[in-house]
Amino acid sequence: MSAGVELDHVTVRFGEFTAVDNATLDIKGGEFFSFLGPSGCGKTTILRTVSGFLDPSEGMVKIGGQNMTGIGPNKRPTALIFQNLALFPLMTVAENITYGLRVRGVDKTARTKKANELLDLIALPGQGDKLMSELSGGQKQRVAIARALAVQPKVLLLDEPLSALDLKLRQHMRSELRSIQRMVGITFIYITHDQGEALTMSDRIAVMSDGVIQQVADGKAVYDDPATSFVASFVGENNPFVGIITRADSSYAVVDTLFGTLRGRNPKGLKVGDKAILFVRPESAKLGTGAADTTFSSKVKSVAFEGNMTHVFLEGVGKKDVTITVGRHSSADIPAQDEIASVTYDVDLGLVLPEGKMARE
Amino acid sequence: MLLGIIFIALVAFWTLFLVALPYLYMVVESFHPNLPPIRRGGPDDFVTLTQYKSFFVTPNSGTVNWTHMGAFGFSIIASIAVTALNFAICYPLAYYMAQAGTPQKVRTLMLCLIVPYWVNEILRAFSLRLLLASKGLINQILMGTGITDVPIDFLGNNTGLYVGLSYAYLLVMMFPLYNAIESLDRNQIEAARDLGAPWWRIHKDVVIPYAKPGIASGCTMVFMLSAGSLAAPQFLGGPRTLWFTAIVYDFFFQNFNWPRGAAYAFILLTGCIILVMAMLRLFKVSLGETIK
Numbered sequence: 001m002s003a004g005v006e007l008d009h010v011t012v013r014f015g016e017f018t019a020v021d022n023a024t025l026d027i028k029g030g031e032f033f034s035f036l037g038p039s040g041c042g043k044t045t046i047l048r049t050v051s052g053f054l055d056p057s058e059g060m061v062k063i064g065g066q067n068m069t070g071i072g073p074n075k076r077p078t079a080l081i082f083q084n085l086a087l088f089p090l091m092t093v094a095e096n097i098t099y100g101l102r103v104r105g106v107d108k109t110a111r112t113k114k115a116n117e118l119l120d121l122i123a124l125p126g127q128g129d130k131l132m133s134e135l136s137g138g139q140k141q142r143v144a145i146a147r148a149l150a151v152q153p154k155v156l157l158l159d160e161p162l163s164a165l166d167l168k169l170r171q172h173m174r175s176e177l178r179s180i181q182r183m184v185g186i187t188f189i190y191i192t193h194d195q196g197e198a199l200t201m202s203d204r205i206a207v208m209s210d211g212v213i214q215q216v217a218d219g220k221a222v223y224d225d226p227a228t229s230f231v232a233s234f235v236g237e238n239n240p241f242v243g244i245i246t247r248a249d250s251s252y253a254v255v256d257t258l259f260g261t262l263r264g265r266n267p268k269g270l271k272v273g274d275k276a277i278l279f280v281r282p283e284s285a286k287l288g289t290g291a292a293d294t295t296f297s298s299k300v301k302s303v304a305f306e307g308n309m310t311h312v313f314l315e316g317v318g319k320k321d322v323t324i325t326v327g328r329h330s331s332a333d334i335p336a337q338d339e340i341a342s343v344t345y346d347v348d349l350g351l352v353l354p355e356g357k358m359a360r361e
Numbered sequence: 362m363l364l365g366i367i368f369i370a371l372v373a374f375w376t377l378f379l380v381a382l383p384y385l386y387m388v389v390e391s392f393h394p395n396l397p398p399i400r401r402g403g404p405d406d407f408v409t410l411t412q413y414k415s416f417f418v419t420p421n422s423g424t425v426n427w428t429h430m431g432a433f434g435f436s437i438i439a440s441i442a443v444t445a446l447n448f449a450i451c452y453p454l455a456y457y458m459a460q461a462g463t464p465q466k467v468r469t470l471m472l473c474l475i476v477p478y479w480v481n482e483i484l485r486a487f488s489l490r491l492l493l494a495s496k497g498l499i500n501q502i503l504m505g506t507g508i509t510d511v512p513i514d515f516l517g518n519n520t521g522l523y524v525g526l527s528y529a530y531l532l533v534m535m536f537p538l539y540n541a542i543e544s545l546d547r548n549q550i551e552a553a554r555d556l557g558a559p560w561w562r563i564h565k566d567v568v569i570p571y572a573k574p575g576i577a578s579g580c581t582m583v584f585m586l587s588a589g590s591l592a593a594p595q596f597l598g599g600p601r602t603l604w605f606t607a608i609v610y611d612f613f614f615q616n617f618n619w620p621r622g623a624a625y626a627f628i629l630l631t632g633c634i635i636l637v638m639a640m641l642r643l644f645k646v647s648l649g650e651t652i653k
Contacts, residue, residue: 051555073555080555086548090570099566100556151556 002029002186003064003077003154005050010059012045019045021211022059027189027204029064029154032181034190034198036222037208038234038359043191045211047157050189051080064154079148080157084164085140087132093119093143094128100151118146121180138169145180155187162197174200195235199223207231209357225267225351232279232351234359239285239322241278241296242355245270253352258317259296264350275355280345282311282325287332290344297342298322300335310334314341391623412624429608429625436605437632439519440588443526444580447534450527451579455538456568460547478532486525486596493521493597514599521597526587533586534579541575542568574650581637588633605629 005027012020020042027033035043048054050061052073061068063077073080079100087096095102097118098111106114115128122142132140141161148156158177162170178201181188192198198205199219207214207222207230215227226232233240243257253266255278264278289295298314301321312334314322324343326332335341392408400406411420416433419426458467477485492498493515500512515521545568553563569576587593594604609629612622641648 053551053555073551074557074559078555080552082548082552084546084548086546086552088549088552088567099553099558103553103556103558103562103566147556 001152001154004029004031005033005155005187005189006062006065007046007050008060008062010046010049010056010061012042012049012054013057018211020049020056023213024059025206025213025216027187029187030185032178032188032190032201032203034192034202034205035208036192036195036198036205036235038193041208042211043193043208044159046208047080047159047189047191050155051078051157052076077154078157079151079153079155081144081148081159081161083159083161085144085161087140087144087147089132091132092128093124093130093132093135096132096143097128097146097150099147104151114150118150121149121183122146137165138173141165141173142176145177149180149184153186155189156181158188158190160192160194162192163194170197177201199235207235209234209359226279226353229277229279229353229356229358232277232353237282237323237325238279239282239316240320240358241280242317243276243278245272245274245276245352248272248274252347254293255352257296259298261293262296262350263291263293263347264352265348266352268352268354270352270354276352277355277358279351279353280349282323283327284349285324285343285345286330287312287324287326287335287341288344289342291347294347294350295342295344297340300337300339300341302337303334312341314343387623388627390620391627393620395618395620412621413628415621416625416628428603429605432603432605432608433629433632435603436588436594436629437636439522439526439604440584443523443530443587444534444584446523446527447531447583448538448576448580451531451534451538452576455535455542456564459539459543460545460550474532474535482529482592483596485528486593489521489525489528489597490516493524516597517599517601519599519602522594522599522602525593525597526590529590529593530583530586533582537575537579537582538572539575541572541578545571573644573646577641577644577646577650580640584637585633588629 005025007023007025010020010023011018023046035046037043045054049056050063052068052071052075055069068076088099091099094112094115098106098115101111101114112128116125119125119128122145124139124142127135127139132143135143144161162173162177165173174197177188177190190198190201199222202219204216204218205222206216207226209230215222215231217225217227222231222235226235229240232238241255241257241259241262243255243262245253246256246261247254248266248270250269251266252263253270253276254261254263255276257278262278264280270276298316301313301315304311304313308328310326312324312326314324316322322343324341326334391412392410393406394409394411396403396405414420415426416429417426418424454470458470462470490497494500495512495514495516497515499515500509503509504512549567549571550563553567554560558566589606591604591606591610594602595607598604605625606629609622609625612618612625638648
């Protein structure tokens with residue numbers, strides 16, 4: 001059984017510091033929902049507020065429509081998977097998995113049965129008597145999932161659980177987590193700073209920065225239609241061109257940048273004179289010449305061949321390079337270092353957003 | 362390299378000459394009759410169990426030595442009680458300091474715990490006497506507020522003894538507990554809570570098993586020290602209270618019967634070690650863990 005989670009104007013303060021600022025959000029039952037943001041953006045605070053370890057300074061959390069104010073973490077229908085897993089080192093695998101049942105007074109036979117069921121689910125059949133120290137990182141990961149699922153939570157909360165694993169295992173666990181979620185059908189709330197994890201697993205993503213939810217959308221929308229300059233620069237690679245809008249209508253706007261006047265989509269309805277940033281992703285830009293207001297040029301600083309693609313780094317503003325990614329089968333000639341390269345892009349792939357905070361490099 | 366050898370040599374020297382040899386002398390002493398120096402090594406000097414036997418049977422009258430065995434039993438049981446009392450006081454404090462308290466509060470608490478130990482033991486014991494005496498502050502408050510009509514004999518009923526001993530060895534319990542609990546990952550406490558455990562189960566299932574070596578270490582030391590303590594029982598015990606070490610002391614310094622004093626001291630030591638070993642086994646802690 002799954003339950004939705006509602007954040008109703010949730011603000012969390014620690015003294016003077018506002019960790020989460022007025023978050024309002026509706027996570028549907030059975031959804032795989034991710035909070036994505038750099039460290040310190042407030043995503044873990046949100047998770048701790050949902051799990052009950054923190055009380056919101058203002059607003060309230062509802063789980064399955066029920067107000068959770070004053071209900072402790074041991075009474076909520078949630079289970080939390082910690083970043084360092086926090087498995088009990090002195091208990092066996094089976095004792096870890098069934099700990100939540102033991103404190104609920106479930107008898108031994110039922111516990112053993114449940115442990116075996118879950119060990120099958122996490123592909124560790126018959127390993128219940130092992131000690132935690134005998135398991136590998138990926139196996140511990142799965143035990144932590146089983147321990148949380150054993151109490152049949154309506155919402156599973158995951159706090160960057162894959163960050164301790166190596167890259168290969170991490171990628172494998174992504175698909176495993178997704179399939180476990182489909183199998184058990186409960187709501188997963190996933191915290192991560194890794195956009196790859198968020199994009200591959202989630203039904204929807206909330207991108208956060210400085211305690212503020214910047215955008216809530218599915219992965220494709222977050223990538224293709226970022227709502228703010230922060231989202232545009234944090235999710236995926238992006239080339240920003242800062243300037244002032246010289247012409248604008250409801251669909252497109254022209255920005256006067258250090259690289260000339262450049263045109264892009266104007267989803268936010270910016271007006272002439274507004275400070276704006278035009279974003280063009282490296283893979284959206286092509287070497288060559290197009291219309292005057294979608295073409296710019298700069299000196300090539302370096303070229304990096306990466307097998308399936310080639311990155312061309314052009315001189316940008318300050319230390320930030322403009323990056324162009326050329327696919328394997330592109331017919332364009334890769335320019336040499338110090339040459340002046342001309343770059344163009346499809347006008348619908350240029351995105352004009354109001355000037356704002358950018359993700360740190 | 363050289364420094365290491367020097368240190369080992371130094372420690373070996375004092376372990377041998379300052380600890381092992383005198384003990385050995387005492388062991389030998391305890392198996393001999395009490396003789397004036399002039400008759401030592403003479404025909405009356407032989408290896409005997411008399412001194413040990415005298416603990417069970419009074420030498421001259423041949424009756425069962427209830428007084429000394431009673432004192433032994435009382436000392437052991439009272440020391441167990443002091444250990445339990447200290448654990449009950451220190452565990453919540455240590456848990457608070459190690460896991461729950463803010464750094465500033467923990468520092469203040471630590472200071473309040475440590476500073477009183479700068480005061481010497483005699484002064485501490487006598488000021489406690491002042492508090493607990495029949496005309497002492499506590500009795501005056503109790504009578505002034507009308508809780509009792511007659512003063513309570515805190516010293517005679519051994520309250521003073523328990524309070525004094527507990528306070529004397531409070532830090533000995535405190536620090537091993539604090540060290541053990543401090544290294545526990547707080548996420549484990551939260552994980553247990555998140556899985557539905559009420560607070561007492563978190564302590565029973567997560568904190569105490571983890572801190573077991575520290576608990577064993579603290580309990581062992583408090584028990585050993587209070588069973589072997591001399592000053593607090595003498596100053597704070599009731600007039601009829603006989604602490605076993607006081608008997609040992611008297612044999613050495615009042616009766617000049619060193620062999621019997623040595624035998625009694627070893628009886629105490631052996632009794633304490635057997636008890637501690639049994640406890641460690643019961644709670645499945647290895648001796649090595651307690652000194653970590």
